[in-house]
Amino acid sequence: MLKVDKINVFYGKVQVLWNVSFSIEEKEIVTLIGSNGAGKTTVLNSISGLLPLTSGTIEFGGSRIDKMPTYRIVELCISHIPEGGLSFPDMTVYENLKLGAYIPRAQKEMQESIERVFQMFPVLRERSKQLVRTLSGGERQMVAIARGLMSRPILCMLDEPSYGLAPLLVGEIFRVIKTLQEQGTTILLVEQNVKHTLEISDRAYLFENGRVVLDGTSEKFLQDDYVRQAYLGL
């Protein structure tokens, strides 16, 4: 479904991704793991069209998307839930959610989508008329995740979804991701809660210094001595 082929990305003169290649099959959960600064967020930003590639290609459903503007990529039903949320602080929770459903396909199903995300995060129903800036950090993160699901994505990319969430909700987030997959959404996940992320994923890629250094099934990752020591802290 998604094929990233030998992409190279620079920030100014500094190269941050080196010949990165990976792929995702339909209805898979694929995880990118690696230390902070390894290039995982940069990969998601490249797929979303937020960063230009110096070379390499990205294909989605067989067509090139690497030169498309971001709004066109969103229209293909690729959703990106960024690290740290980045919801609109001076809009209400409800308005943020509505914005998530601005593409035509999602607009039709908006009411249903809103009901669905309110069921996932009941506190957002209570807060729906509040400005996002009056919410706590964790609640803002919930708004961001909910907004990302409003577009009814075919491919959903989540960057640190558990960021700032209480333990009880971290468990809930993993359940939500698994449910999305069961309902047919393909998931690309970047998450530092490595062990449990691997437990719900099908496959993983390990990033170091902007390069893919290991790939395989999640079971393989969970058993790999190097991964256990360097990334699971075991």
Place this chain on the structure above:
Amino acid sequence: MRILEGEKVTIHFGGLAALQNVDFHLNQGEVVGLIGPNGAGKTTLLNLISGFLAPTSGVIKFRGEKISGLKRHQICRRGIARTFQSVKLFSNMTVPMNVLLGSLFGKARDIGRLDPEQEAMEVLKFVGLSEKKDILAKDLTLTDQKRLELARALATMPELLLLDEVMAGLNPAEVIVAIRLIKEISGKGITILMVEHVMRAIMSISDRIIVLHHGEKIAEGAPQEIIRDKKVIESYLGTDVYAKS
């Protein structure tokens, strides 16, 4: 000795009581973890201690003197520094300049400085950012930005350090490094109040834990007591094994 004390601390946001009659204290040299569900009032409490908000009622005292109602820079100069959950750096300044601002405007500002830039570099080295000296704060990764906030706070030479989710976004191996770092800070005699959801960190660093829920203190005690507390499990930890790690 009690370095920080709060008595019946209450703050209302419009009709909402974000904190209601919260009593708390920190002993000198202690590390206290502050936990609770999202929206419980943890960051609000840090905002009250650091002067970003003033309580609707109640008093906060630092070293026996009332600080609630003082301006944030006055509180910083008395020796309380903090980091922010949503990072607030000087984004268009370099990494060392951010730290330098801490050392020049914090508690340490009265001391005759021989070489503030050298001192800033030492703080950066301590938090592991010394290689980023030519980079603008905005170009750091989110986790490095948090580390820079920690460096800036330390550069003010605080007696009390308030940490708001410094571990968020770190992988387990990085959490271990961060735990070591906070223990080292504590080893320097700095009292620490930390908001954190990473239970592994809270459990291994805290001498004591305070739990907030809906703006009220629902539990307080040693880490081992807290994780067995039924109210804490119900409202915060959950029964999932994986949520707790």
